[in-house]
Amino acid sequence: MSVMKRILILAQQHGNEPLGRLIYTELKKRGEQSPQIEYMVANPKAVRQKVRYTESDLNRSFNCRPRDTYEKRRAHTILQKIKMRNYALVLDFHTTNCEVGSMALVHGLNHEAMNFIGYTTITKVVDMQNDIASHSLIGSYPNSISIEVENKTISDSIIKGLADAVINFLHNKPRKSKQVKLYTVTELITKKSISIVDQKRLQNFVKFNDQYYPILVGNNSYKKQTHYLGFAANNKRGYTV
Ligand SMILES: [Zn+2]
Structure with missing residues (x-):
């Protein structure tokens, strides 16, 4: 018997990026209401206002003092909950207008994060080793990963593929190993x-x-x-x- 993993889908760190919600909806549609999959809307205020953020970029607001914006306080709350729940993996979904297809951002080569990538079709992995990481989610919780998907490539098959990856990762489904291209970022x-x-x-x-x-x-x-x-x-x- 393997120990049950628990994962968090962290949706909408940026209020106008719906990918995390779409993937969670797909998981629910499949009846995958496993208590092992938890869900959190990261920036509800920005979602309501349909904006990226309200006072400061949430994914640049972790570990900031003083906590003088809504997002800095929110980042603190999110991080406390994540640490308390001790998730095997936090999946942070984003969308972008940049021409990047699908890519993953990590901070260091965390075993669970790299294992999750193995269940996806993603072949571009960026290891963020610049200072910005310390104020982002991936730099704050080792077992976490940010996924960026180019807006115009988002389709049913992309959403279904990522939902499959979540389920297969959760159930430790056997898989083949694959090669990715790993880029190390050190500067802006x-x-x-x-x-x-x-x-x-x-x-x-x-x-x-x-x-x-x-x-x-x-x-x-x-x-x-x-x-x-x-x-x-x-x-x-x-x-x-
Ligand atoms: Zn984003």
Whole structure:
């Protein structure tokens, strides 16, 4: 008898990104109302207002003091609950307008996080080793993973595929190992580091000027609100999950 795993689907850290809710709805539709699968809407206030966040980006608000925004207080509450429940894995679902297809973000190569990726069709994994991770979920709870899916690729088969992965992971279903491309991010791509002309040449996962692999660049949500355009991976290698 194996020990029962318990997982959390953390939906809508960004209020206008419905993927986590769609996957949970799919799981319920299948009658997969296992008590092992728990669900939490991360930012209900932003969901109600149909915005990304209300006062500060929730996924940049973990471990912040003073907790002077709604999202900083919310991040604290979420993290306390997660630690108390001791989840085998927290699945944090996002959507993006960046041209990235489906990708996973991790902080360090946590065994359960990498095992979950093995149940998905995801082949691009980004290990966030820059300072931003310390204020995000993945940098706050080792057994966690953020999944980003490009908006225009979201389909029934993407949702069903991720729901399958959740169920198969939960039941430790035997699977084949697979190779992914692992990118290690150590820096931001700041606006001032690159000319406007070069900004337009940045392509996700394609090495730029022999320097770095851009991650989550393009029509993204960071651009307007921050001093950076995306993330820079200085390393790419094969990794078996
Ligand atoms: Zn998001």
